[in-house]
Amino acid sequence: MSDPRPIGVFDSGIGGLTVVKALRDLLPGEKIFYLGDTARVPYGGKSASTVERYSLEIAEMLMEENAKTVVVACNTASSVALAKLEKHLPVPVIGVIRPGARAALATTRNGHVGVIGTRATIKSGAYERELRALNPQVRVSVCASPLLVPLIEEGWLDDELTDRVIARYLGPLVHQGIDTLVLGCTHYPLLVHAISRALPKTVSLVDSARNCAMAVKKLLVQSHLSAPAGNSAGLDIALTDAPDIFLSVARRALRLEIGNVQLREVLHSAPIAAR
Amino acid sequence: MSDPRPIGVFDSGIGGLTVVKALRDLLPGEKIFYLGDTARVPYGGKSASTVERYSLEIAEMLMEENAKTVVVACNTASSVALAKLEKHLPVPVIGVIRPGARAALATTRNGHVGVIGTRATIKSGAYERELRALNPQVRVSVCASPLLVPLIEEGWLDDELTDRVIARYLGPLVHQGIDTLVLGCTHYPLLVHAISRALPKTVSLVDSARNCAMAVKKLLVQSHLSAPAGNSAGLDIALTDAPDIFLSVARRALRLEIGNVQLREVLHSAPIAAR
Numbered sequence: 001m002s003d004p005r006p007i008g009v010f011d012s013g014i015g016g017l018t019v020v021k022a023l024r025d026l027l028p029g030e031k032i033f034y035l036g037d038t039a040r041v042p043y044g045g046k047s048a049s050t051v052e053r054y055s056l057e058i059a060e061m062l063m064e065e066n067a068k069t070v071v072v073a074c075n076t077a078s079s080v081a082l083a084k085l086e087k088h089l090p091v092p093v094i095g096v097i098r099p100g101a102r103a104a105l106a107t108t109r110n111g112h113v114g115v116i117g118t119r120a121t122i123k124s125g126a127y128e129r130e131l132r133a134l135n136p137q138v139r140v141s142v143c144a145s146p147l148l149v150p151l152i153e154e155g156w157l158d159d160e161l162t163d164r165v166i167a168r169y170l171g172p173l174v175h176q177g178i179d180t181l182v183l184g185c186t187h188y189p190l191l192v193h194a195i196s197r198a199l200p201k202t203v204s205l206v207d208s209a210r211n212c213a214m215a216v217k218k219l220l221v222q223s224h225l226s227a228p229a230g231n232s233a234g235l236d237i238a239l240t241d242a243p244d245i246f247l248s249v250a251r252r253a254l255r256l257e258i259g260n261v262q263l264r265e266v267l268h269s270a271p272i273a274a275r
Numbered sequence: 276m277s278d279p280r281p282i283g284v285f286d287s288g289i290g291g292l293t294v295v296k297a298l299r300d301l302l303p304g305e306k307i308f309y310l311g312d313t314a315r316v317p318y319g320g321k322s323a324s325t326v327e328r329y330s331l332e333i334a335e336m337l338m339e340e341n342a343k344t345v346v347v348a349c350n351t352a353s354s355v356a357l358a359k360l361e362k363h364l365p366v367p368v369i370g371v372i373r374p375g376a377r378a379a380l381a382t383t384r385n386g387h388v389g390v391i392g393t394r395a396t397i398k399s400g401a402y403e404r405e406l407r408a409l410n411p412q413v414r415v416s417v418c419a420s421p422l423l424v425p426l427i428e429e430g431w432l433d434d435e436l437t438d439r440v441i442a443r444y445l446g447p448l449v450h451q452g453i454d455t456l457v458l459g460c461t462h463y464p465l466l467v468h469a470i471s472r473a474l475p476k477t478v479s480l481v482d483s484a485r486n487c488a489m490a491v492k493k494l495l496v497q498s499h500l501s502a503p504a505g506n507s508a509g510l511d512i513a514l515t516d517a518p519d520i521f522l523s524v525a526r527r528a529l530r531l532e533i534g535n536v537q538l539r540e541v542l543h544s545a546p547i548a549a550r
Binding site for chain 1: 321516
């Protein structure tokens with residue numbers, strides 16, 4: 001059995017394109033529909049109930065695109081809205097938290113994992129919960145790193161000032177003795193070189209984008225939802241506001257082929273939220 | 276004649292509280308209703324049409340609070356939405372661009388003015404237009420400074436890293452020969468010490484918050500809209516999403532007495548937009 005429908009992917013903005021890049025590398029035969037909520041980006045500083053409402057509205061738009069699964073390519077939305085999305089959507093939902101937590105536990109040798117992310121992701125405690133559910137003995141150290149997304153959007157990817165900001169955020173985690181660091185925001189893979197420079201060689205990085213893509217592949221195979229051979233693979237991108245400078249940063253840094261970008265209005269009625 | 280109704284003030288977030296602070300200092304007898312669109316903050320990276328729509332929706336909410344005038348305490352919204360607000364609102368509208376431009380021209384001696392602001396404000400060209408309309412001979416140098424708001428929201432107000440980012444943004448403007456710098460974002464007065472450190476003593480700062488408050492005072496007097504003596508002055512604050520860390524930064528840095536903060540839902544129908 002196979003399923004030609006697209007994989008639906010959403011993020012608050014364009015950071016989730018790192019997940020799309022990983023999906024295209026891993027599943028070249030799949031069609032992908034990506035929806036970025038750029039009219040309301042970022043989710044990372046907003047309250048849990050607002051992020052939950054926005055996520056339901058955006059996921060409903062993916063349902064209208066006939067998505068066979070919804071990938072929440074946003075750590076903030078995965079942290080606070082996954083349960084609600086799973087309850088309301090008629091298709092399987094995959095977030096970035098669980099795959100990242102699993103990969104971190106498979107990587108750590110000393111049982112001490114660090115997590116960086118937006119304020120909302122860190123405040124939600126989602127990674128700690130997921131890590132402890134999988135291994136109650138794990139030690140977790142976290143740090144909200146709200147300046148990293150604006151630095152990425154400014155395009156300062158290999159820059160001494162960015163290195164200094166990263167060093168300030170990561171210093172305490174390294175001092176506390178982590179040997180594994182989860183990049184808990186889909187923007188952060190664009191800073192992978194700068195983050196590596198700030199860490200001792202003994203600390204391993206876990207990229208939630210790549211691990212999420214591997215989880216999607218596993219789900220498609222297990223649920224017989226993979227695309228048929230000869231499927232018209234491709235990437236469609238829609239945004240809720242006109243694309244800004246970061247789209248060109250992402251295009252260049254990810255070497256992702258991005259064609260026309262559509263504009264979509266958010267459906268505020270959010271019928272699934274009321275069900 | 277006098278008018279006891281509140282002055283309505285709005286901003287994309289909480290940065291506009293610098294304007295509220297200036298209004299309270301200058302007009303202690305006035306009631307103020309402040310509305311921050313924190314559910315959709317920031318406006319600074321979004322498209323002009325989205326900022327226009329959001330501004331109309333928020334201004335309509337101020338009309339329901341019976342505001343006697345609407346102060347657009349947001350440079351981005353003032354840059355791209357002022358004409359539409361003036362057309363649709365039944366009360367006088369005051370933005371931050373014109374008062375800032377007037378003050379800059381009154382300050383400059385060599386006729387060369389610099390402007391810093393968000394990407395959307397700078398891209399709109401609103402300050403250049405306003406400055407050139409008032410004095411066609413003026414030279415204007417601009418710089419989008421998108422990292423300053425996140426640095427302020429992180430609370431790094433007096434910090435060597437913030438100083439380095441500011442130096443990078445301002446260096447080219449100083450090199451080009453400005454003698455006056457407009458702080459074209461209502462957050463920036465919180466960085467006034469850091470910005471002063473980055474500039475030669477020959478460069479004067481123009482704070483759009485304070486100049487906007489002076490324009491409001493003038494308008495109220497000229498239009499006979501000032502509050503009557505013995506008016507129940509006070510500050511009401513409503514936000515479209517739960518307040519985040521920056522509210523405490525603003526409270527401390529501005530020494531502003533902020534009581535209970537209300538939560539309001541955005542009215543998406545935006546009836547005035549359709550008129």
